[in-house]
Amino acid sequence: MMSYPETLEYLYAQMPEYQRIGHLAYKPGLENSHRLDTLFNHPHQRYRTIHVGGTNGKGSTSHLLAAILGESGYKVGLYTSPHLVDFRERIRVNGEMVPEGYVIDFVEKYRDRVEPIMPSFFELTMEMAFLYFAEQQVDVAVVEVGLGGRLDSTNIISPDLCVITNIGFDHMQYLGNTLPEIAAEKAGIIKPGVAVVIGEAEDEAVREVFDTKARSVGAPILFAERELSGFSADWNNDQWRIDTCEYPNLTYQLGGFAQEKNARTVLTAVSELKRQGYRIPEEAVYGGFAHVKELTGLRGRWELLQTRPRIICDTGHNAHGIRYIVSQLQQENYHRLHMVFGMVNDKDITPVLAMLPRQANYYFTRASVERALDGETLAQQAAAFGLQGDCYGGVASAIEAAKENADEDDLIFIGGSSFIVADALPLFR
Numbered sequence: 001m002m003s004y005p006e007t008l009e010y011l012y013a014q015m016p017e018y019q020r021i022g023h024l025a026y027k028p029g030l031e032n033s034h035r036l037d038t039l040f041n042h043p044h045q046r047y048r049t050i051h052v053g054g055t056n057g058k059g060s061t062s063h064l065l066a067a068i069l070g071e072s073g074y075k076v077g078l079y080t081s082p083h084l085v086d087f088r089e090r091i092r093v094n095g096e097m098v099p100e101g102y103v104i105d106f107v108e109k110y111r112d113r114v115e116p117i118m119p120s121f122f123e124l125t126m127e128m129a130f131l132y133f134a135e136q137q138v139d140v141a142v143v144e145v146g147l148g149g150r151l152d153s154t155n156i157i158s159p160d161l162c163v164i165t166n167i168g169f170d171h172m173q174y175l176g177n178t179l180p181e182i183a184a185e186k187a188g189i190i191k192p193g194v195a196v197v198i199g200e201a202e203d204e205a206v207r208e209v210f211d212t213k214a215r216s217v218g219a220p221i222l223f224a225e226r227e228l229s230g231f232s233a234d235w236n237n238d239q240w241r242i243d244t245c246e247y248p249n250l251t252y253q254l255g256g257f258a259q260e261k262n263a264r265t266v267l268t269a270v271s272e273l274k275r276q277g278y279r280i281p282e283e284a285v286y287g288g289f290a291h292v293k294e295l296t297g298l299r300g301r302w303e304l305l306q307t308r309p310r311i312i313c314d315t316g317h318n319a320h321g322i323r324y325i326v327s328q329l330q331q332e333n334y335h336r337l338h339m340v341f342g343m344v345n346d347k348d349i350t351p352v353l354a355m356l357p358r359q360a361n362y363y364f365t366r367a368s369v370e371r372a373l374d375g376e377t378l379a380q381q382a383a384a385f386g387l388q389g390d391c392y393g394g395v396a397s398a399i400e401a402a403k404e405n406a407d408e409d410d411l412i413f414i415g416g417s418s419f420i421v422a423d424a425l426p427l428f429r
Contacts, residue, residue: 004100007107008087014111015121032119033153036127039113043127043134044141047077049157050269053145053189054165054199055182056321057262060254060301061165061199062144064266067295068288069140070094072280077133077141079126079154084299084315084422091129093136095296102132122146123153150188160276162189162219163269164210165262166200168320183209192217195272199224199265224261224268231267233260235331238304242267242289247282252289256302256314258324263289300421302328305414305428309406310334311399313414313421317343319351325415326355334411338402340395340424341416342366345373352416353385361405362389365398367419395423 002010037044052062059080066078076094083089088097106128114124126146133141143159145152167183183206190196190213201207201223214221230245240252242263252263267285274280292298300315302325310332316325329337337360343349364379366372375391382389392398395414402412414424 001108002104004104007104010107010111011087011121011124014115015119015124029151030153030156032117032123033126033156035117036114036119036123037130037156039110039117040127040131043130044143044157046134047138048140049159050140050142050161050163050273051145051154051157051159051189052142052163052165053149053152053186054163055168055186056316056318057165057199057258057265058144058163059315060259060262060298061163061265061269062142063296063298064254064262064288064292065163065269066092066095066142067292068266068270068280068284069142069278070295071284071287072278073284074139074278075137077129077136077138078296079129079133079141080144081122081125081146082418082422084418085425089297090125091132092297093133093138095294097297098129098132103128106131120153126153145186145189148188149186151185152189155189158191159194161269161272162191162194162196163265164189164196164198165265166320167203167206168318179203180205180209184213187213190214190217190219193219195220195222195276197222197224197265197269197272199268200261201225222268222272224265227268227271228264231264233263235260238302246271247285250286250289253292254298254301255304256316256324257328258316258321259301299425300418305424306412308408309403309410309412311403311412311414311428313424315418315421316415317417318347319355322352322416323355325413326357329357329411329413332411335407335409336361336411338363338406338410338412339389340365340398340402340412340414340420341378342375342395342398342420343373343378343416344369344371344419345377346371349373349378349381350385353382353387356382356385356387358386360387360389361402362387363392363398363402364389365392365395365420367395367417367423369419372417372419395420396427399424399427 078092091098242250305311364375
């Protein structure tokens with residue numbers, strides 16, 4: 001029998017992972033998902049599901065919904081991607097990761113039947129999650145979309161509720177070059193008669209895409225920005241205080257300016273789930289917001305890793321996400337700013353470089369995945385935007401250099417890509 005590391009190596013080798021290598025692993029369409037699902041006898045039909053898509057914030061939104069439902073007494077499955085440190089982060093039940101032994105047994109038991117289908121890493125991981133949730137007899141599973149929506153392998157489920165957090169520019173080579181084109185792909189998860197919550201839709205053309213799609217399939221549509229009465233959010237001491245008429249003085253554990261929008265989205269979703277008959281007591285909403293990290297294991301969202309000097313990481317990785325980070329950095333108090341920064345090699349990074357702070361010392365580096373952009377290439381492109389710094393071969397050496405150069409009242413930020421954060425987190429255990 002294979003060990004756990006050998007099992008993961010088999011999965012990565014046999015079914016290349018999009019997150020690691022990019023477009024070569026991308027398999028659009030639902031044919032493989034349906035074939036796998038038939039092989040496993042449609043496990044997702046044995047419990048209720050909630051489908052969460054969007055450009056940014058879908059991970060935070062999925063984890064927060066799972067935390068609130070868990071606090072409400074439900075047994076909750078949570079399927080998200082990518083993982084940061086351990087593959088098993090992708091598959092959780094009430095916050096607990098799937099056991100290593102289950103992953104090994106699943107591969108050993110089914111590999112001969114799965115290999116002829118030639119699924120992607122994501123397709124097989126998804127089916128592993130769906131089967132695990134069925135065997136664990138969860139009441140409900142929160143399922144995060146991988147990429148896009150319409151052709152994403154998760155789009156075989158029949159959920160009680162769909163959530164689309166926002167639309168920004170990301171993965172344009174697959175989803176389109178305009179916001180309405182990207183919105184049309186994301187809107188592909190809207191199902192006949194199934195309510196959909198839209199988090200952010202400031203762009204009128206994007207709202208029209210969602211409205212048109214929802215009308216065409218008879219899906220009730222709720223725009224979170226219009227739904228909550230008396231909503232306000234106050235950022236203080238590295239955390240949010242959220243107020244609504246129904247939930248005054250909510251303490252939200254997740255930092256990051258983007259979380260204000262996520263909070264509004266989740267509260268709108270909770271209201272719709274309650275309307276459908278879900279039992280979600282008031283204290284479960286307060287508990288989920290206040291303890292989402294402990295309840296779900298969520299990491300890397302404006303996370304404070306060290307206090308003197310302050311070291312913060314965030315998984316924001318495209319212009320829409322980085323905009324919030326830059327805004328937040330401007331609000332921070334520090335003497336000097338140090339940026340440990342890296343990105344992936346298959347995106348137009350110029351919109352991100354254009355908004356990054358020039359008054360900072362940069363430590364350009366690359367994450368330990370094939371998709372990572374070479375640090376020297378990143379530094380050359382960054383120099384055109386007035387961003388100055390040195391190059392480092394890996395995240396650990398870049399962080400070490402930043403710590404050596406930083407005074408106690410400085411700030412070190414680590415980010416640019418989920419994979420930079422993934423390499424950083426084990427260094428701060």
